[in-house]
Amino acid sequence: MTDSPVVTARSTGSDLHLELPATGGRRAALMTALREAIRSGRLAPGTRLPPYRSLATDLGIARNTAADAYAELVAEGWLTARQGSGTTVAERAEPAGPVRSRRPSVPPRPAHDLRQGQPDAASFPRTAWLAAGRRALTAAPNEAFGPGDPQGRRELRTVLADYLARARGVRTDPDRIVICSGFAHALRLLFDGAGAVLPGPLAVEGYGLAFHRSLLARAGVPTVPLSLDEDGARVRELAAHPAVRAVLLTPAHQFPTGGPLHAARRSAVVDWARGSAGLVLEDDYDGEFRYDRQPVGAVQGLDPDRVVYLGSASKSLTPALRLGWMVLPEHLVDRVLAVKGEREGWASALDQLTLADFIDAGGYDRHLRRMRRRYRDRRDQLVAALEQRAPHIGVSGISAGLHAVLRLPPGTERSVLKAAAYRGLAVDGLADYRHPLTGETAMPAADGLVVGYATPPDHAYPAALAALCDVLPSPE
Known part of the structure; x- marks a missing residue:
């Protein structure tokens, strides 16, 4: 004792x-x-x-x-x-030995990182964000420092309603917006637990993030893949699955293969939702970043009562902020809030107030314009390097977003990934994104690399591109 x-x-x-x-x-x-x-x-x-x-x-x-x-x-x-x-x-009083951690050893960072999934961390607008935070704290009412509203701060919801209408063609009002901590949190609110808002199964695109499929699988939600072509998801295939009442799409820029959902298919999927009493879940994961074409408006604008619009600050600012938003049909708002609980347990009210000020003061628009130029330059450097050193390698998905897809000769993806790992180059294979139930007849598998061009710092980017070109297969 x-x-x-x-x-x-x-x-x-x-x-x-x-x-x-x-x-x-x-x-x-x-x-x-x-x-x-x-x-x-x-x-x-x-x-x-x-x-x-x-x-x-x-x-x-x-x-x-x-x-x-x-x-x-x-x-x-x-x-x-x-x-x-x-x-x-005393300075010479050394401990007997290091405390052993129970955590597994962390693998060393790669020499070159071309994985997709995050913006340029060095470009976070620290000065402008700090100024917005100071203004927000000065103006914040006392109740902002108490238990948070699970729907999110009204200041942010009001600013978001105006911004999304102006920039993305979203039709909504502050009372139909629910703040969350990101896209994955939104999926959990909609599908996870006994109080799930939406039932399964859920139709998804034939290529997408395995993490999202795993999250849904843990929630007991089966996913049904839709095949893809140059016009996006083949939404007509929904008619073959009468049990499906919701479909998750990335219509502005299909993830990861690239390209917008064709206008005829955008209309068709909304018609399907109306006719089947279903819902379209619109993941607008990088809707702000367009380079060689006019921005494509949100599908939500075609029918706000049949589309759930999901966005976040993860790509536009930083995933460290942990802020996202759901624009919901009116009949789903109370159901989502019931799942979320009586108090905000995820998104910081102070960060919400700061983001509201940052958008309202114009800082968000200025940051996005700056980052479009920066990412377009990164994209152009990637394309130029491929044209010079690997002109036989096709590249797609480059008109928008923060990544590109490099098409490889059949049967070479695995060997290229092994060579990349040997060179200290971190890059993703296209096969990792393919839904395991996608049929070969409807959509044959393709070899490729998903190359993110936002992560490396400026001084390391040329070397990363050189390492990438070094591991690409030679022309036959």
Whole structure:
């Protein structure tokens, strides 16, 4: 049995946790506890200890007992005492060994990272974001610092309704927007748990993120793949699946193969939703980034009562912000909020207020214009490198987004990925995105690479492109 008081150094405001054995003298017990804290590394060299008077008061022991323990540990070399500086752990008092972590070792970072999935981290608008945060905090009402509204701050929902109408053609009002922490959180709110808003099965595109399919599978939601061609998902295939009442699409820029959903298919999928009492889930994951064509408006604008529009700040700003939004048909708002709970447990109210100010003050538009130029230049460098060193490799999906697809000769994807790993190049294979139930007859599998061009810093990008070209197969 041990006593484990928390010792407070009143002069410094620090706390010190000590475990004193219940047997033996108090001076010996205190010395043993301090030695063990130093030996284990809990008290690092240079750590300042509480004054012996404060320590004695907190432990309920005599001051002389604490002073004698300190003095003896100083004499042994565990502690150092200097007039006016207090008592500190000696610099040469090294722990016996490192504390072993239970976490598995983290693999080393690749020399070149061309994986898709995140924006250029170095381009986050820190100065403008800080200014927006200061303005937002200054103007925030007191209630903003209490338990959060699960629907999200009205300031952000109001600004988002205006922005999405202007920039993406979304038709909504603040009361039909629910703030979440990102696209995956939105899927969980719609499908996960006993209170799931939407039933399965869910139709999805034949290529997409395996992470999303796994999330749905864990929620007990089967997914039915739709084949793809140059015009996007073949939505006519929905008629062959009468049990399906919802379909998840990336209509502005199919992920990962690229290209918008054809206008006729956009109309057709809305007609399907109306005729089957179904819903279209629109993942507008990079709707802001268009380079060589006019922006494609959101499908939601065709029928706000049959389309759930899902967006986030992950690509436009940073995934670290953990902010997303759902634009819902009116009849789903209360059901989603019932699943979310009575209080906001995911998205920071302060970040919501900052984003609202950032958009309202024009910072978001300025940032997006700057990043379009930056990402277009990155895209152009990738295309130029391929034209020069691997003109036989086809590239698609380059008119928008933050990645491109490189078409490889049949049967070469696996060997290219092995060569890339050997060179320290991180890149994704197209096969990883293919739905396992996609039929070969409807959509034959293709070899390819999904190359993200937003991640590497500027100084490392040319070397990453050189490493990519080095591992591509030679022309036959």
